[in-house]
Amino acid sequence: MSDIPEVERYELSEPPPYYFGFDRRQFIKAFSGGLVLLVPLTHVLAQEPQSQGESGRGGFDRDLPQEIGAWIHIDQDGSIGVYTGKVEFGQNIRTSLAQAVADELHVPVSMVRLVMGDTELTPFDLGTFGSRTTPTMAPQLRKAAAAARETLISLVAQQWQVEPSSIRIADARFVNHDTTKSLTFADVAKGLKLVKTIPPDTKLTPADKWTIAGTSVPKVDGRDYVTGRHKYTSDLRRERMLFGSIVRPTSFNATLESREPANVPGTSVVQDGDFLGVAASDPLTASSTAKAITARWKTVADQPGNAELFEYLRKNSGQGRGRPIGSIVDGLAAADKKLEQTYTVAYIAHAPLEPRAAVAEWTDNKLTVWTGTQRPFGVRGELAETFHIPVSNIRVIVPDTGSGYGGKHSGECAVEAARLALTTKRPVKVVWSREEEFSWAYFRPAGVIDVKSGVKNDGTITAWEFHNYNSGSSAIQSRYDIANQNIQFHESKSPLRQGSYRGLAATANHFARETHIDELATLLNMDPLQFRLKNLKDARMRGVLEAAATRFGWGRQNKEPKEPMRGVGIACGFEKGGYVATCAEVSVERGTGKVQLERIVEAFECGAIVNPKHLENQIEGAIVQGIGGTLFEEIFFAHGNILNPRFSRYRVPRFNDVPPIEVVLVDRKDLPSAGAGETPIVGLAPAVGNAIFAATGKRLRSLPLAPKGLQT
Amino acid sequence: MPNIIALNVNGKKLSVNVDPQASLLSVLRNDLDLTGTKYGCGEAQCGACTVLIDGQQTRSCITQVGRVANSQITTIEGLEKDGQLHPLQEAFLKADAMQCGYCTPGMIMSGVALLNKNSKPTREDIVHHMNGNICRCGTYLRIVAAIQMAAAEKGNAK
Numbered sequence: 001m002s003d004i005p006e007v008e009r010y011e012l013s014e015p016p017p018y019y020f021g022f023d024r025r026q027f028i029k030a031f032s033g034g035l036v037l038l039v040p041l042t043h044v045l046a047q048e049p050q051s052q053g054e055s056g057r058g059g060f061d062r063d064l065p066q067e068i069g070a071w072i073h074i075d076q077d078g079s080i081g082v083y084t085g086k087v088e089f090g091q092n093i094r095t096s097l098a099q100a101v102a103d104e105l106h107v108p109v110s111m112v113r114l115v116m117g118d119t120e121l122t123p124f125d126l127g128t129f130g131s132r133t134t135p136t137m138a139p140q141l142r143k144a145a146a147a148a149r150e151t152l153i154s155l156v157a158q159q160w161q162v163e164p165s166s167i168r169i170a171d172a173r174f175v176n177h178d179t180t181k182s183l184t185f186a187d188v189a190k191g192l193k194l195v196k197t198i199p200p201d202t203k204l205t206p207a208d209k210w211t212i213a214g215t216s217v218p219k220v221d222g223r224d225y226v227t228g229r230h231k232y233t234s235d236l237r238r239e240r241m242l243f244g245s246i247v248r249p250t251s252f253n254a255t256l257e258s259r260e261p262a263n264v265p266g267t268s269v270v271q272d273g274d275f276l277g278v279a280a281s282d283p284l285t286a287s288s289t290a291k292a293i294t295a296r297w298k299t300v301a302d303q304p305g306n307a308e309l310f311e312y313l314r315k316n317s318g319q320g321r322g323r324p325i326g327s328i329v330d331g332l333a334a335a336d337k338k339l340e341q342t343y344t345v346a347y348i349a350h351a352p353l354e355p356r357a358a359v360a361e362w363t364d365n366k367l368t369v370w371t372g373t374q375r376p377f378g379v380r381g382e383l384a385e386t387f388h389i390p391v392s393n394i395r396v397i398v399p400d401t402g403s404g405y406g407g408k409h410s411g412e413c414a415v416e417a418a419r420l421a422l423t424t425k426r427p428v429k430v431v432w433s434r435e436e437e438f439s440w441a442y443f444r445p446a447g448v449i450d451v452k453s454g455v456k457n458d459g460t461i462t463a464w465e466f467h468n469y470n471s472g473s474s475a476i477q478s479r480y481d482i483a484n485q486n487i488q489f490h491e492s493k494s495p496l497r498q499g500s501y502r503g504l505a506a507t508a509n510h511f512a513r514e515t516h517i518d519e520l521a522t523l524l525n526m527d528p529l530q531f532r533l534k535n536l537k538d539a540r541m542r543g544v545l546e547a548a549a550t551r552f553g554w555g556r557q558n559k560e561p562k563e564p565m566r567g568v569g570i571a572c573g574f575e576k577g578g579y580v581a582t583c584a585e586v587s588v589e590r591g592t593g594k595v596q597l598e599r600i601v602e603a604f605e606c607g608a609i610v611n612p613k614h615l616e617n618q619i620e621g622a623i624v625q626g627i628g629g630t631l632f633e634e635i636f637f638a639h640g641n642i643l644n645p646r647f648s649r650y651r652v653p654r655f656n657d658v659p660p661i662e663v664v665l666v667d668r669k670d671l672p673s674a675g676a677g678e679t680p681i682v683g684l685a686p687a688v689g690n691a692i693f694a695a696t697g698k699r700l701r702s703l704p705l706a707p708k709g710l711q712t
Numbered sequence: 713m714p715n716i717i718a719l720n721v722n723g724k725k726l727s728v729n730v731d732p733q734a735s736l737l738s739v740l741r742n743d744l745d746l747t748g749t750k751y752g753c754g755e756a757q758c759g760a761c762t763v764l765i766d767g768q769q770t771r772s773c774i775t776q777v778g779r780v781a782n783s784q785i786t787t788i789e790g791l792e793k794d795g796q797l798h799p800l801q802e803a804f805l806k807a808d809a810m811q812c813g814y815c816t817p818g819m820i821m822s823g824v825a826l827l828n829k830n831s832k833p834t835r836e837d838i839v840h841h842m843n844g845n846i847c848r849c850g851t852y853l854r855i856v857a858a859i860q861m862a863a864a865e866k867g868n869a870k
Contacts, residue, residue, distance in 0.1 A: 223805065226804045228789050231747065284738060352812075354752075618811075621850035656843050
């Protein structure tokens with residue numbers, strides 16, 4: 001089994017993001033004073049030649065990194081700014097990153113201000129996805145903060161002519177050993193003009209010594225949200241701004257042949273290739289004009305729909321990717337029992353509650369776009385490509401956004417607003433309707449997974465063959481210790497536009513794997529928990545399984561059949577540095593087949609915990625979102641159209657779908673923190689499916705499991 | 713056809729020159745710049761646009777502005793009084809009942825409507841009343857807790 005994480009193609013196979021290093025000359029020119037600590041973009045720290053003692057009041061490192069990942073600025077007024085290209089989508093990193101910096105600087109969180117996701121103010125960042133912020137950005141910012149602290153302390157030490165070790169920071173002031181002297185951050189930063197990179201010997205505060213990180217600091221700007229003051233992209237307004245509306249093709253891949261009328265008085269109708277949009281002074285006029293335009297589209301015939309989806313994915317798949325271990329033939333020969341099954345997952349939609357939105361404004365050939373995207377620099381690249389202008393003429397700003405879950409990597413809406421703004425020479429706002437968001441964004445990939453396995457009567461799995469068609473390779477590797485494995489991911493032609501999703505394919509792969517494991521346990525008449533533990537050496541995986549099982553009371557469940565039918569299920573998983581185990585109890589009503597989740601217990605371990613309350617919130621949120629994909633979310637499509645592009649036809653989890661959820665946090669202060677926004681979603685579907693089997697004897701192998709209840 | 717319509721929003725008398733058939737949501741957001749009320753679906757399915765009309769929770773996305781000319785309209789911006797948050801706003805902060813926050817104003821307005829007519833709602837009352845509001849981040853359990861917290865607070869204050 002390899003520990004090398006599989007590259008997730010949906011994140012990295014997008015057109016290569018333009019990788020323009022941040023112009024450091026420009027940065028230095030713009031830098032007015034204070035102290036800046038730079039975080040190099042790549043992990044080149046160890047190899048970097050370090051500057052010699054810069055103990056003066058000014059100066060720049062000789063060897064500043066060419067490419068910068070982030071920086072911390074202690075301004076001359078003592079304010080602390082953190083500059084990162086990451087964006088806030090509800091995962092609360094504006095708070096958790098501030099905690100990390102405040103922790104090392106020994107200042108209250110309220111003193112730390114984050115500037116995020118602005119291509120002019122913040123350095124290049126690939127994007128906010130893949131649960132990378134906590135494991136990569138947070139420790140780097142922490143290092144920069146620690147280095148800033150040490151630099152400032154050494155300046156104070158020089159001034160006071162004392163040893164740096166005698167100085168500490170208390171109540172946001174530098175104080176000497178007997179607190180007879182003190183200086184504020186402003187006192188120390190005043191007149192300073194110093195840019196540094198992180199010295200290699202910078203030490204991080206170990207997690208067991210954290211005072212601000214590791215605690216449940218409330219959302220830093222929570223008050224703006226509960227009062228409605230926070231401005232999302234869709235809330236922004238610019239002087240003389242127009243509202244845009246797009247005329248959509250009648251089906252996917254259609255091209256525009258003609259349209260009429262050519263112009264509508266009081267509005268601007270803009271056509272450019274297959275793009276057709278309207279700008280008007282109010283949104284109602286824009287949308288009603290767009291609706292009134294008669295466009296003729298040349299459609300593409302024979303686009304597949306749900307009926308032929310899985311066959312289509314298999315038929316259009318390519319060579320598998322994966323390195324076999326041992327021999328499946330030998331493994332199957334050694335087995336007492338064999339099992340071969342197929343699992344499928346549907347396309348589902350992210351349906352972020354804030355649909356795509358953008359405000360675009362051209363000033364002297366320069367383009368500024370406000371938009372909610374997880375990839376501000378990627379969208380800048382898309383705009384550069386579309387409008388044939390250099391990226392230096394484009395600024396993309398991402399206001400804290402109404403969620404994405406992997407669904408907002410792209411810049412469609414930014415391009416549309418910018419195109420309308422170009423012709424009208426006025427700022428234009430485009431906000432997608434719910435129907436547009438459901439139809440013209442992209443989906444979590446559908447997939448087919450074939451599993452063939454062999455097992456001995458004593459419970460040892462001897463062979464594991466796993467083929468995933470289209471859904472993706474995230475978490476495709478098994479954590480079970482199996483001597484003979486052949487795990488392959490087959491790319492396929494997707495009938496629908498597809499991309500990232502919370503946890504990516506980890507949900508599909510865990511669903512297939514953990515359902516199949518359960519089937520093997522049934523085949524052997526073994527307890528599903530004991531069967532898993534028998535084949536698992538990974539102590540962290542065993543740890544979460546045991547933690548979840550203990551809290552749930554696994555093994556103590558009542559075996560007597562009840563009305564309605566009740567059952568329990570368990571599943572475990574690993575992805576992106578996080579370990580998860582989920583136990584579910586479900587009931588199924590006889591006659592109606594209504595499936596009700598009764599109770600969920602989930603144990604999660606992602607190393608040292610940064611903010612317990614926000615972590616719990618993320619885990620609960622992942623479970624709740626997972627309920628949709630597990631039980632009823634599914635996109636219906638045919639002939640290049642989405643057939644259920646509304647909340648009235650696409651059911652998402654609501655209040656009454658949510659059972660009591662107990663989260664068991666496993667805090668490992670001895671391990672680096674991993675991200676937590678995604679992995680807690682992966683255990684739910686198999687745990688619920690396994691519980692439904694326990695309740696009814698009916699094995700479900702397709703997600704969603706029971707969109708219309710269980711057909712008994 | 714545009715028309716001058718007198719509105720009473722958050723205790724202020726205002727007049728707007730709009731088509732009476734325009735949605736209240738669009739008038740609040742685009743004509744009055746009260747952007748705390750959100751668009752989520754346009755078909756009264758998600759609750760992001762919830763406001764109070766004479767104390768009753770109402771989906772502003774399907775409410776024609778001409779029909780509420782003589783009513784008291786309360787939006788999320790109208791809950792805070794003299795810098796003092798409404799107890800439910802406080803409870804949302806305490807319970808960490810949000811992630812991206814986009815559904816939050818609609819959730820709070822629906823919750824306030826519930827508390828106005830039922831000062832001691834049970835868990836079932838809350839779930840039943842709030843079921844038309846969607847939180848895609850999945851913070852439902854925290855929202856229930858926040859409403860219970862605010863109800864308890866109110867009970868204590870009496």
